[in-house]
Amino acid sequence: MKKLGIGKFENQVRARTGGHVATLDPRSRTLSGGHPRGIPASRLTPPPSLAAPRPRQDDHDDDDDDAPGTAPAPENAGAGITKDAWCPPDGWIEAPPQGAIVRDVFVPSKAPLSDTWHADGRVPDDRRYGPNEALAMAKTASGGRDVELVVDLTNSSRYYDPKAFDARGCSYVKIACVGKDAPPDAVAVQQFVYEVGKFLSERAARGGKGLVLVHCTHGFNRTGAMLVHFAQRTAAWPKLNENLKAFAAARPPGIYKPEYVKELFDEYLERRFSTTLDPPVPEWKRGVSLAPRPGSGATDELASSRSKTTADGNLDGTPMRHDDVLGTAVYEGQAREIRNVVCYLCGVDGARFPGSQPVSLARDNMDTISRHEYHVTWKADGTRYMVLLMRDGTYLIDRKFEIRRVTMRFPAPLKTHGVSVHNATLLDGEMVVDDIAPGRQRRRFLAYDCVALHGERLGERAFVDRLAAVQRHVVDPRNVFLTEAGKSRAYDFTKEPFSVRVKDFTPLAGTENFIRSFIPKLCHECDGLIFQPSRSRYESGTMDTLLKWKFTHLNSVDFRLKLSLRDGRAILYFAMRDAEDIDTAGGFDPDVAPDGTKLADLDGKIVECTWDKRGGVAKAGAWKYLRVRTDKDAPNFVTVYRHTLASILDDITDAEIISYVGGVLAKGAGGNRAPREGARRSSGGDTAVGGGDTAGGYESTAPAAHVSGAERQQPVIDDI
Known part of the structure; x- marks a missing residue:
């Protein structure tokens, strides 16, 4: 793997930030400054001066x-x-x-x-x-x-x-x-x-x-x-x-x-x-x-200076949630530089979260699946994070582009990278909480992309290669370390705030198995499927070929809810380029929250709403409150809103998805192939990408997948 030279890396970051903020050296001890004097x-x-005051x-x-x-x-x-x-x-x-x-x-x-x-x-x-x-x-x-x-x-x-x-x-x-x-x-x-x-x-x-x-x-x-x-x-x-x-x-x-x-x-x-x-x-x-x-x-x-939770539970005994606040706040000067580094590693400018975003699957873009080779995975209803692995700490970057630091260890293969810990490695994924047994939970980060590795940007590489890099360069070395630490007890990984594993993907042929077999057995919430182009580059922002399909009753839009000053009714807003506009597709069901949340409590909040076909006073359909999105600070953009609304009105069922994918596979369209006759299968694909999860959860039901067409040589422990 070609390594990015230190001088080149520093110059590129300095150039992207105007030379007036600190830059980053992949082998430096920490984030470093851009002012040489x-x-x-x-x-x-x-x-103030203390010359002579009392x-x-x-x-x-x-x-x-x-x-x-x-x-x-x-x-x-x-x-x-x-x-x-x-x-x-x-x-x-x-x-x-x-x-x-x-x-x-x-x-x-x-x-x-x-x-x-x-x-x-x-x-x-x-x-x-x-x-x-x-x-x-x-x-x-x-x-x-x-x-x-x-x-x-x-x-x-x-x-x-x-x-x-x-x-x-x-x-x-x-x-x-x-x-x-x-x-x-x-x-x-x-x-x-x-x-x-x-x-x-x-x-x-x-x-x-x-x-x-x-x-x-x-x-x-x-x-x-x-x-x-x-x-x-x-x-x-x-x-x-x-x-x-x-x-x-x-x-x-x-x-x-x-x-x-x-x-x-x-x-x-x-x-x-x-x-x-x-x-x-x-x-x-x-x-x-x-x-x-x-x-x-x-x-x-x-007590408040560090996380009050571990991967296996909150220390105060309260149930874990995937949107729990983890880790500690970050000094703002450092937070600004981390944002600059994340944007550089993603190859973009800007001040907003640079992660890739899917579009809703609707009838007008369904044929996209037939024009590209795809992998498929489940859409976990968790919290989205990018995770920046630095020598001085592990940083969580949420959708609001806020930064938190957690104490975790991510060793790197010394012979491969010349360093013993990861520095300037950027992962993308989602945080979920698995209910693995009555009264027993586990928080996991499901990594599904590697945007950069030790300062080298991987965004131009194919998705399947980036996914393989997560396993080979991040998860496998970490698990070797955790196994040894478990024996020597030199490091107490049980107190880390979450465990880490690679999310399982399968070629398109595994779609039916995901819907029929895998999703019903999940230990965390799931609201649909993600169709990921197998050979695509990493794209920041909305990616038209990255598709999400949700179960009809869970298809949702994130609005900003504001109460009318005139009559107190709820008005839902989506984002425009320089402002926010009002939704006119339907009203807002006044019975907003079965959990007892009052309408007044939602004023100004980002709320996730699903479409109730028979909701509203006239029973002609209305938006129904699902939850507050504490991980977001802005509503869906107008294009996302329109795609999702079209998807909701199209009402594509799971049976239609399975039928359509079957037709694509039969034709070999987009390079998607049906499983070979007599090939080894693990509930639905070719070979496994994510390995087993020894901590419990879904290892026995995970559809198989392949990375760059090569089978995994042996199973690994994905988290401990």
Whole structure:
């Protein structure tokens, strides 16, 4: 497989984004920046000048009770120290100013303090540590390398004026973290990884060797957590126990708050070694409470910072839904770049979801099936996602083009791709929830396309080849890893939010078996069939040859429902190019929701509606509410609306579909062939594409299919 050169990839992305946003290097540690001369001034967030203001009592950092005037002075604070408004935080004087350089770039540090904090004997002369001392100490320890970026993790703006670093040629980034009451939240961690990764990419582009000074109040817990997060998300392979040990060696005793260490293991799902102990509290910190403040909400913040679900169920015991919100929010700067990367990998410009969209099968486009070779699959009534696999995380992209991050592992065959994890691989698929037994559910992502692989765009390749790439390059290596992880328990994949498998497709000959045998046995909702052109390229937006057929009673349109200001009746809108227009095909059944949803609750929402032939006051037909589409922010476009309405009025039955497909196969039209006489069949095709699903669900009923005309050599485990 031809690999896309790094320079070429970066130049193409930069060209597509105007050169003013960050780009992506397939082998880089993270999404990287497009500005070669350092972080843009617009990205800096310096707080107001602290030249001589009196600090407000509510403007303090929450790390370890360091609010001025709220705790007794430490025993070893030194002669002449008084607990006034400018007294250094508890333990600050005795805390070592810096640790050893981490990963040849990071300088872990306590917060430098401005001259005001040092005045009047508050800090002994031999303990002085301000911005100038911080830079000089780092330069000496590194053998002459300069600090070029300072990342401030404190929740305060009182310690120093960032202009002190700016005057020395250092960029400054503020990422406020509350400190004592909780480890850094998910968005703060992503911002740190993004900002530092961007700086390192820019530094590499100009051949620099500048350092990154990272500090919280004392330079241990928040600082250590961020450096460990960065190592986990950017190294060739994450090793949490080793990364914790490395930070502890550089800045003894390391992260000494147990809740910080626990949060890291909860986040990365790795087994904690018996040798990974909670470090002792440093001597200079003894006597100061480390517990969260009562009523601080620290536990709630931690719980809300990550997914509350696994592939096998919600942690609160509530039933799973395919549209459950998964993962964590993403820092907006990074989210913008992910959108740019997704659009680049799809080969399009624009600010909307770039996934391919089918059109409804109606009598006026039914002959399309006879003009192309087709594969067929079931249409799951799930939630559509594109999934971007990056070294620093797995990102879900929904129909609203919103981004969420989930913790999962997607290893890559090292010999094939030269890297150990996927980076810039883009999948397309749908999330479903299988009811596999009474009281037992499983959430699965059914991948049905591979748009890009390690930065190489596959959109021009035939569908069957792209589908084969999902199995060979994504699912198979992942399952090998999960099998080994299950034996060693080094990684707890049972806590991942969903499992992954390739969706089963069959040549057109399997259509009847899908309708008669396969769909009735599915463990999740299904509303019809998808007819996928076998040799087609990937097309963003509406694809005229990609067809969807729905069972008559489930054929639907997504409208925006608005209540009339005049009489309160429901008005349904579909999308035009620059506006929204009103549906005139029929009314809206006032009995909107059997689940008790009130009409007023639907005002302004995107609602999925089916057509009731005998609905409405005159029994002449009306749209009937089915559900709210929380995964969409716009109604169907006018062309989709018209296609679907035609399909509804045409009322093509499953018997007609089977009959029509039979005629196409008999003629060999479009390259579609009936099964060979006496050929091996697995409920309806030639050979299997999706393999078995050991977790249960539909493996015994899946129609067979082929990929590029070659049989699979052996079955594989599709998810565990």
